[in-house]
Amino acid sequence: MTTSGSDVTVESVVRRVVARHRGERGALLPVLHAVQAELGHVPQEAVPLLAEELNLSRADVHGVVTFYHDFRREPAGRTTVRICRAEACQALGADRLVTYTREAGLTLGETSADGSVTVEQVFCLGNCALGPSVEANGRLYGRVGPARLGAILNGTVS
Amino acid sequence: MNNSSHSTDTGSRPEATGSRAAVTVYVPRDSAARSVGADEVAQALQHAAARGDFALDVVRNGSRGMLWLEPMIEVVTPRGRVGYGPVALEDVDALLAAGLLDGADHPLRLGIVDELPWLARQNRVTFARVGVTDPLSTEDYEAHGGLAGLRAALARDPADVVAEVTASGLRGRGGAGFPAGIKWKTVLDCADELKFVCCNADEGDSGTFADRMVMEGDPFMLIEGMTIAAHAVGASEGYFYIRSEYPVAIATMRRAIAIAREHGWLGKGVLGSSLDFDLHVRVGAGAYICGEETSMLESLEGKRGMVRAKPPIPAIEGLFGKPTVVNNVLTLATVPVVLAEGAKAYQDLGVERSRGTQVFQLGGNIAHGGIVETAFGITLRELIEEYGGGTHSGRPVRTAQVGGPLGAYLPESMFDLPMDYEAFAAAGAMVGHGGIVVFDDTVDMAAQARFAMEFCAEESCGKCTPCRVGSVRGAEVIDKIVAGTHRDENLALLEDLCDLMTEGSLCAMGGLTPLPVRSALTHFPDDFLGGRRLLEIHPVRATEGTA
Numbered sequence: 001m002t003t004s005g006s007d008v009t010v011e012s013v014v015r016r017v018v019a020r021h022r023g024e025r026g027a028l029l030p031v032l033h034a035v036q037a038e039l040g041h042v043p044q045e046a047v048p049l050l051a052e053e054l055n056l057s058r059a060d061v062h063g064v065v066t067f068y069h070d071f072r073r074e075p076a077g078r079t080t081v082r083i084c085r086a087e088a089c090q091a092l093g094a095d096r097l098v099t100y101t102r103e104a105g106l107t108l109g110e111t112s113a114d115g116s117v118t119v120e121q122v123f124c125l126g127n128c129a130l131g132p133s134v135e136a137n138g139r140l141y142g143r144v145g146p147a148r149l150g151a152i153l154n155g156t157v158s
Numbered sequence: 159m160n161n162s163s164h165s166t167d168t169g170s171r172p173e174a175t176g177s178r179a180a181v182t183v184y185v186p187r188d189s190a191a192r193s194v195g196a197d198e199v200a201q202a203l204q205h206a207a208a209r210g211d212f213a214l215d216v217v218r219n220g221s222r223g224m225l226w227l228e229p230m231i232e233v234v235t236p237r238g239r240v241g242y243g244p245v246a247l248e249d250v251d252a253l254l255a256a257g258l259l260d261g262a263d264h265p266l267r268l269g270i271v272d273e274l275p276w277l278a279r280q281n282r283v284t285f286a287r288v289g290v291t292d293p294l295s296t297e298d299y300e301a302h303g304g305l306a307g308l309r310a311a312l313a314r315d316p317a318d319v320v321a322e323v324t325a326s327g328l329r330g331r332g333g334a335g336f337p338a339g340i341k342w343k344t345v346l347d348c349a350d351e352l353k354f355v356c357c358n359a360d361e362g363d364s365g366t367f368a369d370r371m372v373m374e375g376d377p378f379m380l381i382e383g384m385t386i387a388a389h390a391v392g393a394s395e396g397y398f399y400i401r402s403e404y405p406v407a408i409a410t411m412r413r414a415i416a417i418a419r420e421h422g423w424l425g426k427g428v429l430g431s432s433l434d435f436d437l438h439v440r441v442g443a444g445a446y447i448c449g450e451e452t453s454m455l456e457s458l459e460g461k462r463g464m465v466r467a468k469p470p471i472p473a474i475e476g477l478f479g480k481p482t483v484v485n486n487v488l489t490l491a492t493v494p495v496v497l498a499e500g501a502k503a504y505q506d507l508g509v510e511r512s513r514g515t516q517v518f519q520l521g522g523n524i525a526h527g528g529i530v531e532t533a534f535g536i537t538l539r540e541l542i543e544e545y546g547g548g549t550h551s552g553r554p555v556r557t558a559q560v561g562g563p564l565g566a567y568l569p570e571s572m573f574d575l576p577m578d579y580e581a582f583a584a585a586g587a588m589v590g591h592g593g594i595v596v597f598d599d600t601v602d603m604a605a606q607a608r609f610a611m612e613f614c615a616e617e618s619c620g621k622c623t624p625c626r627v628g629s630v631r632g633a634e635v636i637d638k639i640v641a642g643t644h645r646d647e648n649l650a651l652l653e654d655l656c657d658l659m660t661e662g663s664l665c666a667m668g669g670l671t672p673l674p675v676r677s678a679l680t681h682f683p684d685d686f687l688g689g690r691r692l693l694e695i696h697p698v699r700a701t702e703g704t705a
Contacts, residue, residue, distance in 0.1 A: 024438075025478065028460030033402075033441055060461075067462040069444030070402050086364030087559055090609070091522035091597045092550065123446060123613065124362055125403050126370040127190050128595065129225040129520060129527025138405055142193035 010045050013038050018053040028054060028064055032071055041072040077111040077118040079155055082135045085121045088128035097132055100146040104153065117153055180213040181259040184232040184239070186289065188221035188374050189406045190367065195247055196229035202250040203231075212254055220375020222289035223529030224276055232271055235261035241268040276526070276545065281507065283515045284492045285368075285531045288375035294413055296421055299378045305423070307494030311386045312431040319390040320346055323493065325501035327513030332358055332449075332486030333561065333590040333666070335579045338493070341483060344473035345391040348481035353393040355384050355483045356458065356476070357490055359400040359407070360442050360449040363562030365521045365593035368529060369487035373400065373407035376491070377414035378423075381437060383490035385428060386497055387483050388435040396435065397477070399454050401442040412439050446617040450665045451484045453619060464619045465665045486591070488517055507533045512578035512589075522558075522595035523549045539573035542596055553598035557682070559606075561590025563613055564670035566677035567606060586677065588670075603682035608636045610674040618667060625668025628659040632675065639686055649686075652679070 017034040021027040031050065036042050042065050051058045065071045083097050101108065101119050111118040127133040130142030136152045144152070185200040186192075206212045222241075224230060230243030240261035242253060249266060256264045268274060282288075291298040299305070311319045324339025345353060357380065361369040372380060384396045400408050415437050418424045426434050440458055442448050448457045452466035455477050476482025492514065496504050504514050512534035518541055520527045525547035530536075542548070542558060549555055557567045566587035568575070575585055582589045597606075611632035618625045632655055638648045656672035663669040679686060 026458060026460035029440065029443060029457060033443070054460075063462050064460070067445065068442075071443060087563060087606070087609075088364045088522040088595045090606075091595055091601065122403060122444075123617070124364045124366075126361060126367040127193050128365050128367055128522065128593070129524065130190055130193055130228070131522070133193065135403075140189050140193040142190065 008038075010039065010043055011049055014046050014049040015053065018050070028056070028061070029068075032065065032068075036071060040075045044073065077115050079117045079137055079153075080120065081117060081149075081153060082120045082122040082125070083108075083149075084123070084125045084127075084131065084133040084135075086124040086128075088124070089131035089133055092131045094132040096146055097134065097144065097149050100149055101153070104150070106153070116155075119153070180207070180215045182217055182234040183214050183259075184217050184219040184234075186221040186229060187218035187293070187406070188228075188289075188371060189404070190225050190371075191221050191228040191230070192406070194228050194244065198247040199229045199231065199245050199250060202247055203254075206250070206254055212259060214259060217292050219291065220288040220293050221371060222271065222277060223285065223371065224274070224526070225528040226526050227268065230268070233258055233261050237261065238270040238272060241271040241274070242266045243268060280531050281515050281533055282531045283495055283504075283507070284372070284379075284488055284517055285376075285529060286495075287379065288371060288529075291376070293375050293377055293410060294417060296378070296417060296423075299376075303498065304378055304494075305382060305429070307497035308382045308386055308389075308423075308429065310497045311389055312429060312433060316346055316390045316392060319386065319497065322501050323390070323496055326496045326504040327501075327511070328489065328492060328496055328504065329512070329579070330486055331488035331492070331517070331591055332451075333363075333564075333588070335589070338485060338489050341473050341485070342387065342390050344471070345393070345481045345483050348474060350481050352395075352478075353391055353481045353483075354477045355387045355391065355393045355396040356454070356485075357384055357396070357398045357487060358449065358451060358454055358484055359398050359404075359411075359487050360454055361404070361487070362401060362446040362449045363564075363591065363593055365559065365562060365595035366519050366591050367521070368517045368519050368592070370404050370407050371529065372487055372491050373404070374410050377411050378418065379491050379494055380411070380487060381414060381418050381423065383493040384437060385424065385433070385435055386493050387485065387490060389428075389431075389433050391481070391483055393483065394434055394436075396437040397458055398437065398439045399442060399448070399458055400439060401448075402444055408439060408441055415439065445619075446613075447619045447667055450667060452665070454484070455482065462619070464621050465667075467664060488591070510534075510578055511580060516577065516589070516592045518577070518592040518594060520546045520594055520596070523551055523598050524596045525550050525552075534578045535576045537574050537576055538568065538594070541577070541594060542573065546596065549596060549598045551598045551600075553600065555596055556599040556601050557597050557603070559595045559597070559674060560593070561588040562593050563610065564588075564666060564673055565590050565593075566673050567603065567681065568677065569681040572681075586673075586680075588673070603678040603685040604636060604640050607675045607678040607686075608633050608640075610671055610678075611636060614667060614671040622662070622664040622668060624659045624662035625664070625671070628655055628663075628668060629671060631655060632659070632671070636675075636686075642687075649679075 021031050047061045051061045085094050106119045108121050125133045127142050132144050134141045134144045186196050200216050203216050207214045227243035229245050231245050232239040232241050287302050320342045328338045329335040445463045447453045448463040453463040457463040472482045472484050507514050515531050516534050518530040530545050559567050611629045614629035620626045635648050635652045659668045660672050
């Protein structure tokens with residue numbers, strides 16, 4: 001893994017990120033967030049490198065990566081859409097959005113075959129007075145009905 | 159995060175409006191306001207100014223908490239700030255043409271914001287500045303009473319500060335309601351050189367958004383509260399643990415900390431005193447359980463968010479084994495006012511042992527959702543009917559879940575219960591953090607009970623068996639009850655399971671999950687009658703599939 005010149009190999013990213021967080025106490029979470037921000041996910045080959053750099057066991061690192069919902073082990077689609085399914089959004093029909101997604105041929109927790117969109121569920125986006133809420137590529141939408149969700153999924157609203 | 163912080167417009171001062179100074183127009187930067195188009199409205203106003211058509215400066219404030227009116231914009235006039243809302247992008251030109259900058263009449267005009275009954279009836283203590291000021295302006299902050307609490311605290315001995323907080327009766331706002339002063343005293347009494355202050359900003363409960371609004375709308379207040387806590391207990395480092403679902407809050411707190419450092423409000427010799435204290439933001443990673451304080455500490459240490467057994471309590475052995483204050487956002491946000499105005503003033507608000515104000519959050523199927531900060535003792539009915547205006551759908555209210563996913567579902571017949579910790583506990587419910595989620599009469603309470611169990615199964619850290627296994631069994635048993643399979647036996651089994659989870663779980667996740675389940679069963683038994691299939695609310699393993 002010594003591709004010359006490239007600074008986006010997993011190894012170079014991991015070492016650079018760890019160096020940046022070296023002085024922080026208990027740095028594994030900030031490091032994982034930073035790795036995912038650069039690579040889009042936390043690839044399996046990053047685990048032994050992180051273990052070595054942070055003086056942890058591979059099991060420790062693997063355990064943390066798999067404990068938290070946020071860390072992806074495979075890349076997501078170009079658009080990531082998260083539908084809130086917590087109580088406040090349930091009370092306003094969040095399930096209609098889930099049904100719509102299903103009828104559009106998408107599966108919660110999966111990426112569409114063409115790699116365009118990943119749809120996930122999330123429990124609370126903190127927009128409980130203006131639900132149902134949906135987040136797309138980090139942007140929050142309130143009062144989302146099926147039609148609006150369709151536009152978000154198609155990327156016509158961004 | 160595509161928006162710059164406090165964006166004053168840099169456009170020219172147009173001739174068209176004469177030599178008059180630019181009018182300030184407030185447009186919230188709060189996530190909720192942005193979720194319904196506040197950024198687009200702000201941009202349209204800025205464009206109008208840049209074109210030279212109108213002389214206005216846009217200031218991005220927090221939200222006033224009247225969320226059904228968002229985006230609500232405010233225009234500064236000689237009579238006060240005049241509100242308009244909800245403003246859509248398409249309304250901007252018409253509003254400007256109608257004389258927005260003079261506070262002129264328009265169908266969207268709400269009136270002088272401070273005089274709107276919904277706000278005027280409240281007693282805003284913690285939320286006094288939220289929506290009023292530019293959250294990242296230090297001048298605004300100080301002009302509105304900021305730093306008075308910290309200055310008062312730094313002039314006093316740590317033990318005096320702890321005594322003042324204890325005397326105020328301030329209780330933890332995260333849900334458990336533990337007296338803040340007693341926790342601080344324990345940390346103060348530890349002899350360790352290294353101590354920490356941690357702010358639990360992992361506001362994962364559905365129906366709560368007050369923490370987010372404080373972080374986005376008045377971040378310096380939280381920094382001030384943390385710094386007072388640090389002085390009181392002798393801590394040198396502080397951490398905000400903010401959930402990753404709150405990107406705007408994370409960015410705002412990071413920016414505010416950087417500004418506070420530049421101004422000497424953090425770092426070596428805070429405000430010229432001998433206190434050295436610095437703050438860091440840490441971002442969660444989508445685990446609900448990390449809102450539990452010991453799980454949060456594990457996560458801050460870079461580990462899986464597994465709950466710790468107590469004792470030892472975090473006040474004695476907390477972050478990295480050191481004495482640690484762990485308080486919720488609203489608790490720390492309320493500390494400055496307690497120090498600035500004294501324990502007595504704070505004490506005088508509230509009822510019985512629930513002192514001060516509570517920040518209620520109205521959400522779910524509600525017409526007028528938002529923030530209601532008022533003294534304890536208000537009833538649920540006043541909140542839902544008078545403030546909330548009933549349901550968003552227009553159908554009758556059937557139930558409200560109070561205190562988050564681990565709180566009880568209360569029927570309309572119990573809405574006259576006064577909101578205070580003890581009265582709610584006596585009724586088998588909890589005030590918790592004051593989040594209220596309203597449901598109309600289409601709700602299926604068996605589905606809600608099942609969801610409580612499924613959510614617990616999904617989010618359990620897995621350390622203790624009652625929570626990890628009990629929740630899975632709970633969902634299965636509810637399915638059998640609803641399907642009518644050995645109904646009586648399964649009801650008895652569910653009762654037994656709830657007892658076990660309540661008594662045997664390590665933390666509130668497993669321990670309180672029976673609360674929504676049992677309250678649904680007690681108050682809405684008809685929904686559990688057999689012979690039908692449940693609505694499908696089946697969380698999928700988000701970490702595996704996509705991921």
